[in-house]
Amino acid sequence: MFGLDMSFLNWDIISKFVIKGFIFSVELTVIATIGGILLGTLLALMRLSGTKVLTIPATFYVNGMRSVPLVMVILWFYLLMPAAFFDMIPGGANNRSEISAIITFIAFEAAYFSEIMRAGIQSISRGQVNAGRALGMTYAQNMRLIVLPQAFRNMVPILLTQTIILFQDTSLVYAIGAYDLLKGLTTAGKIYGRPEEAYLLAAVVYFVICFGLSYVVKKLQNKIAIIR
Amino acid sequence: MNWDWQVFLNDDGSGRTYLEWMFDAWGWTLAVAGSSWVVAMLAGGLMGTLRTLPNSPWLVRLANVWVEIFRNVPLLVQIFIWYFVVPKMFPFMQQVPSFLLVVFALGFFTSARIAEQVRAGVQALPRGQRYAGMAMGFTTAQTYRYVILPMALRIIIPPLTSESMNLLKNSSVAFAVSIAELTMFAMQAQEETSRGVEVYLAVTVLYAVSAFAVNRVMAFVEKKVQIPGYIVAGSTGGGH
Numbered sequence: 001m002f003g004l005d006m007s008f009l010n011w012d013i014i015s016k017f018v019i020k021g022f023i024f025s026v027e028l029t030v031i032a033t034i035g036g037i038l039l040g041t042l043l044a045l046m047r048l049s050g051t052k053v054l055t056i057p058a059t060f061y062v063n064g065m066r067s068v069p070l071v072m073v074i075l076w077f078y079l080l081m082p083a084a085f086f087d088m089i090p091g092g093a094n095n096r097s098e099i100s101a102i103i104t105f106i107a108f109e110a111a112y113f114s115e116i117m118r119a120g121i122q123s124i125s126r127g128q129v130n131a132g133r134a135l136g137m138t139y140a141q142n143m144r145l146i147v148l149p150q151a152f153r154n155m156v157p158i159l160l161t162q163t164i165i166l167f168q169d170t171s172l173v174y175a176i177g178a179y180d181l182l183k184g185l186t187t188a189g190k191i192y193g194r195p196e197e198a199y200l201l202a203a204v205v206y207f208v209i210c211f212g213l214s215y216v217v218k219k220l221q222n223k224i225a226i227i228r
Numbered sequence: 229m230n231w232d233w234q235v236f237l238n239d240d241g242s243g244r245t246y247l248e249w250m251f252d253a254w255g256w257t258l259a260v261a262g263s264s265w266v267v268a269m270l271a272g273g274l275m276g277t278l279r280t281l282p283n284s285p286w287l288v289r290l291a292n293v294w295v296e297i298f299r300n301v302p303l304l305v306q307i308f309i310w311y312f313v314v315p316k317m318f319p320f321m322q323q324v325p326s327f328l329l330v331v332f333a334l335g336f337f338t339s340a341r342i343a344e345q346v347r348a349g350v351q352a353l354p355r356g357q358r359y360a361g362m363a364m365g366f367t368t369a370q371t372y373r374y375v376i377l378p379m380a381l382r383i384i385i386p387p388l389t390s391e392s393m394n395l396l397k398n399s400s401v402a403f404a405v406s407i408a409e410l411t412m413f414a415m416q417a418q419e420e421t422s423r424g425v426e427v428y429l430a431v432t433v434l435y436a437v438s439a440f441a442v443n444r445v446m447a448f449v450e451k452k453v454q455i456p457g458y459i460v461a462g463s464t465g466g467g468h
Contacts, residue, residue: 004317067393067436069400071411072428079424168302174404175415182305196316199308203301210300 006197013188021184024098028180029167032105036166037159039106040113045143047118058114065111071175077104078176097178101170109166116158120151157221164213168206181205235423236430246417246427253413254434260330260409261399261438265392267335268342273381275339276346277372282358291343298340303401307333311405330402338395345387349380382453389446393439400435410434 046058065073078100086092092099124147132142152159171182182202189198236247244252278284278291298306310333315321321329353376361371403411414431418424 067397067439068432069397069411069435071400071403072414072432072435075411075414075418076428076432079418079428168300171302171304172401174304175411182302186308196313199305199313203305203309206302206305207297207300211296214300 004197004200005194006201013192017188017191018181018184021179021181021187024179025167025170025181028098028102028105028170028173029163031102032109032166032170033159033163035106036109036113037117039110040115041117041148043110043114044117044121047114048121062111062114065108066115070108070169071172073108074101074104074172074175077107097173097176100176101173101178105166105170109162112162113159116155116162117151120155121147123154124150153224156224157217160217160220161214164210164217167213168210171206231426232423233426235421235426238421240417240420246421249417250410250413250430250434253408253410254438256407256409257396257399257434258438260327260334260402260407261396263331264334264338264399265395267331268338268391268395271336271339272342273346276343277350277377279343279347280350281368283368295340295343298336299344303334303337303398304404306337307401307405309333326405327407330405330407334395334398334402338391338398341391341394342388345384345391346380348387349384350376352383353379382450382455385446385450385453389443389450392442392446396439396442397435 043058043062046054047062049055078097081096081100081103086096086099089099128146128150129142132146137145170180173180174182177183185198185202185205186195189195189201236250237245240246240249275291275294278287279295281287301309307330310329311326314329315324357375357379358371361375366374399409400411402409403415406412410431414427417427421427
């Protein structure tokens, strides 16, 4: 049909080329999400601290990251990462693109996660903060025990939606040649002389994963919404 | 670190300087983004409107499928599909220049996001607006044309602003199919001159300037079309 032939695909190819890339894509997504949320929360706290020394650099970082295309950020980090850094990591010299991609995504996504966490923190009513202070809690205790758990819970659906976008964006590591899911599929496609079929297959795989995840997020959203 | 900005005055091997090449590339970036914006607004506006139609379940379903497909596949993959797969499946598409293929890819990708905003805008209106249109004896098309869309499109200008800025940034993905835009220039000039920091810095500034310009233009439009008595809000948005 349409001059396409999917018959080249078999388990051998999948296990040889695709699995490795898929694992890296998932790895990158998970690490960047966790790292991005941690760093992003820190940035959000800095921006809300009210101290200029903290607010200005955090705002500059977040707005800077958000005004540059992700591809350029990927290229920047890859260019500036010193070779000595990769030598420090075991097996780093052979996986420069992959390591660079992980660090880039943590740094880049932190800017977006920080905006989400900032909105989440601001959605907590003043009364909660005052109640914590009335109990004699310090600023840190108040944040850790009262504000952040609620902010995080309120924002879980949006954080997960951002993670789905992140998963799609991991395909952009193409720019520095990291071996991800897309690369795995296209490599197989090229070797077996079926590049068009491989692209189509990539679209189907990404679609199934992202559509499935957003369905789960939608269900979760209904389940964890706090009833007020 | 030693700066070497002179590098931009060097010949790139085809009789023009790197500076001229960069501004050509900027032009391509703006052309890709601008054309895609038109495609995205038309397709997104249409699909977003279809999703809110009261008595046409099949049109609603069609528009929902449209949005899910273009939203759940990475932009890079969509560009590859338009560039490699579509011309192979439909031979008449082989005549279409690659610039247009990328414009379709980026335009339709963004249209899914714009359709979401349009739907949200229409649904944010009080139901009375629709009923008022019906009470005036308007057909559905007239209700949308004269009552619902003029309000809904104004409401969603702030999210449309951030989508437009995202579109501009996303145009960088066109490097993957060798469109001569800024990111492509950055990669090639970096390789040829080995002055990556200077080249990337200049390109990054051009992207930031362009994104800021889009933001200002949209703010101007928002102010121009505002209805007296309604609040014009500032905008922030996620996604990219």
